[in-house]
Amino acid sequence: MQAIKVFNEHNIKLTKARISIYNIIMEEHDAITAEDVYKKCLENGLNINLSTVYRTLDLFEDKSIVEKYDLGKGCYNFSIQKNDHKHVLQCSICHKEIELNCPMKQxxxxxxxxxxxxxxxxxxxxxxxCKDCSDEK
Incomplete structure (x- = not known):
């Protein structure tokens, strides 16, 4: 089971709720809200509180297992952290390049x-x- 491997790698205690939440997010093709995760837990027969879902998602975010997207107005979506493509920033003066994760998911x-x-x-x-060229101007 992939959840057990991921939890062991990140030193996370195994619980039925955490495994279920992880599996629900893994099965989603798109980002999902905490409320939708909660509903799916209930549909799967797991009787937990919405606060447990939020705490688990916070833990997963802290351990870089999920990404959290701010949709505004206090709404957030979550998805499994993936090694997606990156973008390169290039300085127009010195041509130094900096790689960053794609900001488009949010x-x-x-x-x-x-x-x-x-x-x-x-x-x-x-x-x-870049900072160096900007400071020189």
Whole structure:
């Protein structure tokens, strides 16, 4: 079982609720709200409190197992942390490059939440100055 392996790697105590929550998030193709995780737990016959779901998701976020997306107005979605593609920032002056994780997942979750629209691909182009070149100006 993948959950047990992940929990052992992250030094997380095994509980029925944690395994169930992990499996629910793993089965989702898109990000999911804590409330939806809670409903699925109840549908699966696991009688837990919504606060348990929130605490578990916070733990998973702290251990970098899930990513948390702020949808605004106190709403959040969660998805399993994946090694997705990265974007490169390049300084326009010295051409130093810095790699960063793709920031689009949060935007994709917001777009779906607000419009129901599912993004299939995106293109992100950023230009700027690195700290050293910015300080020299």
């Amino acid at each position: 935007i994709e979750a917001m777009v779906k939440s607000e419009t129901g629209f599912v993004l299939l691909e995106h293109e992100l182009k950023m230009k700027g100055l």
